[in-house]
Amino acid sequence: MSWTDVADVLAAACLLAGAGFALVAAIGVLRLPDLLSRMHAATKPQVIGLVLVLAGVALRLREPSALGILALVVVLQMSTSVVASHMVGRAAFRAGQVRHDLLVVDELGDEAADWQEPRGAP
Amino acid sequence: MRTRRDGTTRPTRHRAVQPLSVVWLTVVWSILWRDLSLLVVGSGVLVAVGVCLVFPLPPIALFARVRPWPLAVLAGGFLVDVVRASLQVSAVVLRRRPVRNAVVAVDLESSSDFVLTGVATILSLVPGSVVVEARRSTHTLYLHVLDTPDRARAERFRAEALAVEQRFLAAFVPRDDHHSGRTA
Amino acid sequence: MSVVITLAAAMLGVAGVLLLVRMTVGPTILDRSVALDVLMAVTICGVGLHAASSDSSVALPLLLALSMVGFVGAVSIARYASGSDDVAAEDDDDQRGAER
Structure with a gap:
């Protein structure tokens, strides 16, 4: 058993685990009750699923030049998904898309009350 | 803000070409070419300087x-x-x-x-x-x-x-x- | 290896279908944009899977492009749905928070 076999087995495990995380995240996006909870599930394939799948690809390709591109993909996806998730979360809160009956503690709600009327996302 | 002699103010200009962003852009350039030869790195530096001049950004010097x-x-x-x-x-x-x-x-x-x-x-x-x-x-x-x-x-x-x-x-x-x- | 690839592709396919269901039922535009974001991540995983199965690195620049432009849709939808595209008004919010 050479090291390429070991790398192949590791790659297979990474690919399966990454795809599994993506599947669970999709189930979460479908099942969870409100928008912000769904966003928590959405973070998962964007971070750990992507890292696992791309690690699997790197272990399978075994080229140093491909490694650079894959690392760049991870960095770019992480830095952009942060921007997107913050913008969507803020828009959800400002548009009143939060189910307050699911909140145990709400330390923003009373402060945000006098910002503006909830506009209601279309 | 910087004050002129006649009392009007204008925003401070900073150097458009910053070493950190040139290094980062050159790294991205050579990753895209999947090569680390002298030609790629040299052209990468040129392109990075050009990008910094065309799209200037304020520097990040916070830590x-x-x-x-x-x-x-x-x-x-x-x-x-x-x-x-x-x-x-x-x-x-x-x-x-x-x-x-x-x-x-x-x-x-x-x-x-x-x-x-x-x-x-x-x-x-x-x-x-x-x-x-x-x-x-x-x-x-x-x-x-x-x-x-x-x-x-x-x-x-x-x-x-x-x-x-x-x-x-x-x-x-x-x-x-x-x-x-x-x-x- | 091919069994693993098939299994992972099936999981990603099911995930894509579930996300399409969420995109269809909504109920708001922000839900749809979150589902679209996850679908983009699933697409990236799928292209990576293809690269691993065909053992070629031809598709990797596609991954790069997807990861760079994937968030633009979510940001513009969020900008639209929050109802205020007025940057000055948001700064005003911030100042009022400071005065309090």
């Missing part, structure tokens, strides 16, 4: 120095957090019990914008917490936290977030507090 070992601790803690939180969120998704959430305000100790941005990035990349609102004036992050059945759990999350900030401060030693935005 004094990076300490390697605490940076490794920060990265390792981030990885552990991501794996643990991913498994937790998966468990929440797959179980039958309905989920309760919380919106937690975290008052950061540091008053630097760089620390605020870094901590917010780390916390929102970890599944289970989303930055809903960030207030720059008081350096407060409002985070939506998944699966907090009671108030004690919310307090525990607040302590974890502050621990992330401590690790971040250990890795990136901030310059001084004289540029602080707390009074702004």
Whole structure:
């Protein structure tokens, strides 16, 4: 058993685990009750699923030049998904898309009350 | 702002070509070419300088120095957090019990914008917490936290977030507090 | 290896279908944009899977492009749905928070 076999087995495990995380995240996006909870599930394939799948690809390709591109993909996806998730979360809160009956503690709600009327996302 | 002799003011101009961004753009260029020859690196530097001249950006000079070992601790803690939180969120998704959430305000100790941005990035990349609102004036992050059945759990999350900030401060030693935005 | 690839592709396919269901039922535009974001991540995983199965790195620049432009849709939808595209008004919010 050479090291390429070991790398192949590791790659297979990474690919399966990454795809599994993506599947669970999709189930979460479908099942969870409100928008912000769904966003928590959405973070998962964007971070750990992507890292696992791309690690699997790197272990399978075994080229140093491909490694650079894959690392760049991870960095770019992480830095952009942060921007997107913050913008969507803020828009959800400002548009009143939060189910307050699911909140145990709400330390923003009373402060945000006098910002503006909830506009209601279309 | 800079004042002219006749009393009018104009915004301070900074150097458009910054060494850090030139290095970063050259690295990206050579990754895209998948080559590290002299021709690729040389043309990369030229293109990077050109990009910096055409699209000038204000410089980022918010931390004094990076300490390697605490940076490794920060990265390792981030990885552990991501794996643990991913498994937790998966468990929440797959179980039958309905989920309760919380919106937690975290008052950061540091008053630097760089620390605020870094901590917010780390916390929102970890599944289970989303930055809903960030207030720059008081350096407060409002985070939506998944699966907090009671108030004690919310307090525990607040302590974890502050621990992330401590690790971040250990890795990136901030310059001084004289540029602080707390009074702004 | 091919069994693993098939299994992972099936999981990603099911995930894509579930996300399409969420995109169809909504109920708000922000839900749809979150589902679209996850679908983009699933697409990236799928292209990576193809690269691993065909053992070629031809498709990797596609991954790069997807990861760079994937968030633009979510940001513009969020900008639209929050109802205020007025940057000055948001700064005003911030100042009021400071005065309090």
